[in-house]
Structure formats: C-alpha cells, structure tokens
Amino acid sequence: xxxxFNFKRFSWIFRKTxxxxxxxxxxxxxxxxxxxxxxxxxxxxxxxxDATQNLTFLWGFVFGGCxxxxxxxxxxxxxxxxxxxxxxxxxxxxxxxxxxxxxxxLYTISFLLFFKAMDAAFVSYYHQLLDPKEVNYLSKMEAVxxxxxxxxxxxxxxxxxxxxxxxxxxxxxxxxxxxxxxxGLIICLVFGLLFVVNLGVANIFFNDVNDxxxxxxxxLHLPSAGVVQESNILIRPMNEExxxxxxxxxxxxxxxxxxxxxxAMLCVTAYIRLRxxxx
Amino acid sequence: xxxxNHLSFRYSMKRELYKDLSLSLRTGSIYGLLGKxxxxxxxxxxxxxxxxxxxxxxxxxxGHSPKKRQPSFLQTIYLIPEEVYVPAITVKxxxxxxxxxxxxxxxxxxxEYLELLEVNETGKLNTLSFGQQKKFVIAFALACHTRVLILxxxxxxxxxxxxVRFRKLIASVMNEDRLIVISTHxxxxxxxxxxxxxxxxEGKLLMSAxxxxxxxxxxFKTVESMPEAEIYYAEESFLGTSVVTKNSFKEHxxxxxxxxxxxxxxxxxxxxxxxxxxxxTHE
Numbered sequence: 001x002x003x004x005f006n007f008k009r010f011s012w013i014f015r016k017t018x019x020x021x022x023x024x025x026x027x028x029x030x031x032x033x034x035x036x037x038x039x040x041x042x043x044x045x046x047x048x049x050d051a052t053q054n055l056t057f058l059w060g061f062v063f064g065g066c067x068x069x070x071x072x073x074x075x076x077x078x079x080x081x082x083x084x085x086x087x088x089x090x091x092x093x094x095x096x097x098x099x100x101x102x103x104x105x106l107y108t109i110s111f112l113l114f115f116k117a118m119d120a121a122f123v124s125y126y127h128q129l130l131d132p133k134e135v136n137y138l139s140k141m142e143a144v145x146x147x148x149x150x151x152x153x154x155x156x157x158x159x160x161x162x163x164x165x166x167x168x169x170x171x172x173x174x175x176x177x178x179x180x181x182x183x184g185l186i187i188c189l190v191f192g193l194l195f196v197v198n199l200g201v202a203n204i205f206f207n208d209v210n211d212x213x214x215x216x217x218x219x220l221h222l223p224s225a226g227v228v229q230e231s232n233i234l235i236r237p238m239n240e241e242x243x244x245x246x247x248x249x250x251x252x253x254x255x256x257x258x259x260x261x262x263x264a265m266l267c268v269t270a271y272i273r274l275r276x277x278x279x
Numbered sequence: 280x281x282x283x284n285h286l287s288f289r290y291s292m293k294r295e296l297y298k299d300l301s302l303s304l305r306t307g308s309i310y311g312l313l314g315k316x317x318x319x320x321x322x323x324x325x326x327x328x329x330x331x332x333x334x335x336x337x338x339x340x341x342g343h344s345p346k347k348r349q350p351s352f353l354q355t356i357y358l359i360p361e362e363v364y365v366p367a368i369t370v371k372x373x374x375x376x377x378x379x380x381x382x383x384x385x386x387x388x389x390x391e392y393l394e395l396l397e398v399n400e401t402g403k404l405n406t407l408s409f410g411q412q413k414k415f416v417i418a419f420a421l422a423c424h425t426r427v428l429i430l431x432x433x434x435x436x437x438x439x440x441x442x443v444r445f446r447k448l449i450a451s452v453m454n455e456d457r458l459i460v461i462s463t464h465x466x467x468x469x470x471x472x473x474x475x476x477x478x479x480x481e482g483k484l485l486m487s488a489x490x491x492x493x494x495x496x497x498x499f500k501t502v503e504s505m506p507e508a509e510i511y512y513a514e515e516s517f518l519g520t521s522v523v524t525k526n527s528f529k530e531h532x533x534x535x536x537x538x539x540x541x542x543x544x545x546x547x548x549x550x551x552x553x554x555x556x557x558x559x560t561h562e
Contacts, residue, residue, distance in 0.1 A: 001351045003347075003349040003350055003351055006350070009350060009380070012376075012379045015376065016376045016377065019368070019372070019376055020366045020368065020376055021366060021367075023367070078362065078364065079361070079362055080360050080363050081364040082330075083328075083330055083364075084360075084364045086329075086330055087328055087330065087348075087356070087357075087358050088353065088377075088380060089350045089353035089354035089380040089381065090353070090380065091348075091349065091350055092348065275348075276332075278331050279325075279330050279331075
C-alpha cells in the first residue's frame, strides 16, 4: 500500500471534506459571493467604480480565501472532531493537498469566474444605460471598464492572497480554537511590526520620510523651494513627494519572494505541522 | 499486538506523565485500562493511536509505528473518544463518506449493530441525543472490523439497557484477531467483558494481569468477621465487610474490579503476586 499518496484515497478525502460540512465550506464561498455582490452594488455610488472594483476584488478574494483556508483545517476545536480527522486513514499529504486544492485552487477559480461575470454584467449594464447622444458619452464609457485581472491591483491581491491564505492554514493548525481571529491578529501584528521597523530604518537614512512600505519603497517629502535657496531656482512646488523604490531586479526578487517563496514556505510549514500535529 | 517499550511522555517540560513505561497487549484479548482521574489513561490511548507522540521510548501496534499515522496503520485501528463527533449528515451519507476508508467495513453488520443498540436511523446525525450519537459511532467502529479497537469511556452517556447491549455487542464481535482496549471509570460496566486488567497510576504501570491470574492470587468476598489472612482491602457494606485477601487455598471467587482497583492503588505491593504474568507480558 502506498502510504504517501494514493489517488483513490485522495478522492475520498476530498469528497468527504466537501460533503461532510457543506454549509461550512460551500456556505462560506456562497456567502462571500453574496457579500461581494452587495458591496459592489452599493459602493459604486459612494466611492466610484474603480475603487469599488478594487475593494470588492481585494475583500472578496483575500478575506473569503482566508476564511475558507482557516475552515479546511477547522477540526481541532473539539477533541472528538480532531481525533476523528487525524485518525482517518489518509496520509498527511493527501489531507494537505485536499486543503490546498479547496482553499488555493478551487476558491481561486470560482471567485475569479464569479467576479469576472459579475463585474462584466455591471459594467455592461452601465454602458447600456449611457446615452450615445450625450456629449461626454465616450469619456463616460471609457471611465468605466471591466476590472483588469492582470492589472496592478489584481497582481498585488494575488500576492497577498498567496501569503495570507497559507498563513491562515498554518495558523489553523497551530491554534485549535478561534484560529481565524488569532492568526489574523498575528498577521496584523507582524505586518505592523515590519512597517514600524521599516519606517524607523528609513528615517535613519533619509530626512522627511513620508511613508515607507517594507521591502518595497520609501516615500519622501521633497525639499521645498525655500530650502533650495543655493541655486536660487524654484524647481518644485511646495509639498511635492517622491518615492525611492528598490532597483528593478531587487523589486522583482521581492515580488517573487512574496508571491512564490514565502507562500510556498508557509504551505510547506502547514504540511509539516499537519504531519507532526499532536492532539 | 501493542508493544510499549520504555515509554516516556510529557505534556510540558515541568510535568512528566509517563516515565519508562513498558507494556504489552496481546491480540485476542479485551483489556480494561483503569486509573484515577488524571492518571493518563486517555493519553496512553492517544499514544497508541498516534494522536500523541512519546517523548522517548517506542510504541508499535501490529508492527506499525503509530506516530507515522500511515493509512495502512490507521485503517487497522479505530479510536472511539469519550466525546464523539458526528457531522450534520444522514446515516447513509455517513456510510458513503467514511466507510470507504476501512476496507473491512460491513454495511450489513453496521445496520445489525445499529438495530441491536436501538439507534434511530432517520434524520441527520447531529440531531441525535449524545447517547444515540455515541451508540452510532460504536456501531460504525465495530462494523469497520479493525484489528485494534480503542474505546475511551465508551459507556459514558449510555443508559442502563444500552450498557448491557454494549457489553453483549463487544463480546459478540471479539475474536482471536482482534484487540480491544477499554478505558473507563465505570468499572462495573466492564464486568464480564474484559479478560485482562491494566492499571496505571502516577505515570507508572501498577499492574497488568489477566483476570484468571488475579482470581488465582486473590479472593474477593464479603465476610461477617475479618479473616486471618492478610487483608489488602476492606469495605463495609450492608451485607458485611467486603474484603480482598490473598488466595492461599486456591479458592475461586469472582474478581470485583472496583475492590481490586482500590486494593492495588492502596497496596501496590499486591502486584508482586502477579509477577509471573507481569514478567510474561513483558517478554
């Protein structure tokens, strides 16, 4: 018998995971879709199309994914449930792949399809409502476009998703109860700490730091005209800002690290933790 | 067969629960695992199932290392914890989702056991009472026909008729290829069921002996006046004084598990009487 991975056993655990708690797994997905739909419907009038698209994509994808990834290993809140899960005749690898498939792949595909369809429907409806005889018809038409799933916001969201979902998975294997909240707090704490340390380091090297994002950029208040008196030329208006960004190769390294290496490290940690989990 | 060699286990650095515990449980027997609250009975059962890992020492169950939690091992062992888990699905759905993992599962036997234990099959499992849920899990576990069956406080939550049916059922499914370990506080629920007693206390194995051996070495009876033989345990009762004494004249009395437990915990030196079987099980 193959004790590491058997496709038949994997199909059983996958089926069991989905159908044993359909409300918890499918319910989270559907509830999240409804929330995204409602947010999208109501926020456009308040914050505009672009911001609504960005917000709902970020919220729906990352928050829904995180909640789902915390749910796929949510067996350890009771002794009976945890014992039943760990003693189920399946390898740790099969259980782990099942969780990755649900939270990482299936949710991603279903959310992207849902968001694409919803966004296209809303945008198309908006375009239909526009009057072609209107003077600024074209500019209004161009101002509202479907959300670009390959755009900057989408790519940043994918990066966040990879890291946060894997972190949630690890957290749900470390914390038996309220894992979603506890892991969320730890993520916020780590990020806050990184941000403060990064800002502190940036302040050591530069004056007038506006903000600094860990491993990404430092934004500075540029010297105003009053400060550049030596040349006696006003080269910039007051309060202008400029960013110091990592050189391109390093920025790529950072992006690859966040999107792939860090996410992969966290996923592997989840597997090791599951294999070594005592309950 | 379950073999535990020089097992040490600790939950934290400060508190060591088991230290150098060795024990051997043979296939074809029903073992009763007894101990005071916090003695580590559930911990020992969890170690046997691979839910907890020893700090040192080795545990093997039918040649498998439980710690690895390999599917080939897990499909030969079933743990029924004190609190059972049933999802919000029907009996049929439960069978279709869970039975596939156990190659020897028999649906026919399962429904027989459900009927014997008088479990209501209609509706979702989570709507059943705690006792019904427990009986459902017991029926499922028995129908899986695993070589090792581990039950932690199985009679907790069962009504009196169900306890009787549970005993009958366990006795009926027992065979030479099976090993059953039952941990309980309710010692009377094990009477006429187990054939071997294991008592743990303060992280140590106090005794491991067959009921036959115990009956050979000790007498359990109620007397009006105290006998001259060395008394290991005495308890006043309505009918007289129940005593546990040494069986010097090879009388045969029924083993009173409760009195035995009290006698052994108060006078651990009694276990020396079973040293033959004790050493035999350690070989």
